[in-house]
Amino acid sequence: MTKKFTIIITAFMISGSLIFAQNDLDQTASDSKTCLKDWSIGINYGITQFAGDIRQYDYTSSVQTGNAYQDEDFKELRSAFSFSLEKKINEKISISIEHIFGEFAGLRRPNEYVDYEVHVPYSNVSPGMPGYFVSGDKFVTSFNETDILLNYNINSSISKLIKKEMPENLSVIVKMGFGYNSFRSLRTDLYTDNYIYSFGYDELTKNESKDAVTESVIIYGAKIKYEIQDGLSLLADYTVRNSMSDKWDSSIMDGGHGGDRFSLFSFGIAYEIPEKDNSKD
Numbered sequence: 001m002t003k004k005f006t007i008i009i010t011a012f013m014i015s016g017s018l019i020f021a022q023n024d025l026d027q028t029a030s031d032s033k034t035c036l037k038d039w040s041i042g043i044n045y046g047i048t049q050f051a052g053d054i055r056q057y058d059y060t061s062s063v064q065t066g067n068a069y070q071d072e073d074f075k076e077l078r079s080a081f082s083f084s085l086e087k088k089i090n091e092k093i094s095i096s097i098e099h100i101f102g103e104f105a106g107l108r109r110p111n112e113y114v115d116y117e118v119h120v121p122y123s124n125v126s127p128g129m130p131g132y133f134v135s136g137d138k139f140v141t142s143f144n145e146t147d148i149l150l151n152y153n154i155n156s157s158i159s160k161l162i163k164k165e166m167p168e169n170l171s172v173i174v175k176m177g178f179g180y181n182s183f184r185s186l187r188t189d190l191y192t193d194n195y196i197y198s199f200g201y202d203e204l205t206k207n208e209s210k211d212a213v214t215e216s217v218i219i220y221g222a223k224i225k226y227e228i229q230d231g232l233s234l235l236a237d238y239t240v241r242n243s244m245s246d247k248w249d250s251s252i253m254d255g256g257h258g259g260d261r262f263s264l265f266s267f268g269i270a271y272e273i274p275e276k277d278n279s280k281d
Contacts, residue, residue, distance in 0.1 A: 038088035044237055046266025048078045048104040051118070054139050054187070055106045055252040055258075064107050069193045074138055078103040086278040091153065096175075098147045104262040106249055107138040107190055119251045121197045122204075126193065130204040136190040139249045144212075145241070147219055149208035169227035179241065184208060187250035198252045198254065202213055218242045231272040236276045238265050 055076070056062035057234030064074040080102025088094045113135045151173050155166040166172070184200030195206055199213040221239030226232060228234055241262045246252045248260035 008105050018276075037275050038094075040086045040088070040270050041273065042086065042235060043080075043173065043267055044082045044084075044235060044266040044268030045207065046080060046082075046237070046264050046268075048080050048102060048262050050076065050106045050141075050260070050262045051247065052103040052106065052245070052249045053253045054108045054137060054249040056108055056112060058192065064106055065255075067191055067193075074105075074107060074190075076106050078105050078140075080104075080266070081270070084270075085223070086151070086227060086270070094151045096149045096151060098149060098179075099145070100147070101144045102264075103140060104248075105138065105140045106138070108230040109190065110135040111113050116253060118193065119197070119253045129155075130195040131197070132194060133189060133196045135186055137251070138156075138190045138197055139184050139185055139187040139251070141181040141185040141248050143181055145179050145181040145217065147177055149175045149177035151175045151261040171225040171227075172222070173225060174220075174222045175239070176220045178219075179219055181215045181217050181241070181243070182212045183192070183215065183248065184212050185248055185250045199247050199250055213247065214223065216244045218244070231268045231274065234268055235266075235268040238263065 004151070034080050036231050039197055051058075060104050061076040064070075067074075080100055082100040084098040086096035086097055089125075109128060118133070118135060120133050125131040143244075152175070153171050155171055158172060159166050184198075186201055186206060187196045187197045188194060188198060199205075200207050200209055200211070201207060218239050219239060221237065223235055223237040223239075224237075226234045243260040246260055248262070
């Protein structure tokens with residue numbers, strides 16, 4: 001009798017364990033399925049515009065032409081690519097990881113330095129030598145950056161404001177986040193191309209150093225997403241990236257702009273990754 005009772009109890013415990021194990025597996029599969037849903041990838045290409053100490057105009061870009069050393073015009077507007085991986089949390093919120101790389105640049109002519117104290121890192125060098133500078137400079141910065149962003153769909157807020165429903169295939173999204181920027185910045189004389197200062201280059205040369213310089217950034221912006229077919233959308237994006245220092249243009253001026261920033265206005269596409277169907281016929 002005791003042996004039979006023990007066998008019954010053991011069988012009951014094993015059965016219960018198998019049931020709980022199956023429930024755990026089902027829950028794990030359900031969680032995994034949910035985790036793999038609502039992912040999308042995006043690619044963008046656009047134009048960068050720097051805002052900081054070395055910029056000729058506040059509201060438009062500038063071009064320098066006609067210098068003897070130039071093979072082509074020096075333009076403040078440069079280009080950049082971005083790639084993103086986005087996870088939709090609900091109808092309004094998503095999070096994304098974005099990688100961006102490219103260039104931004106700026107120039108400043110002598111007339112824009114009137115009444116400003118110009119950043120002259122090397123004050124005891126002779127004219128024509130690396131580091132010599134009077135006024136009139138330019139810079140180019142190449143960069144790689146990885147960001148984490150929170151995206152929020154404001155369609156409902158816009159609908160309340162205009163008292164009209166937004167089209168279902170059109171989304172207006174605001175975003176903010178932070179990133180990690182790795183860069184090299186070379187500042188040279190606007191008229192002679194003589195070396196003035198740099199970050200990420202060997203001192204007093206135009207040779208890249210072994211290590212780039214890193215910087216934390218704060219990001220904000222907005223994008224418009226227009227779905228042209230199921231799972232495929234067109235993007236228009238405007239994002240501003242703010243440096244936590246004043247190094248991006250290799251110029252640190254008293255009375256200047258302080259923290260540097262650059263904007264990226266870009267267009268691209270987004271593709272929703274199809275959910276894997278594990279069902280069997």
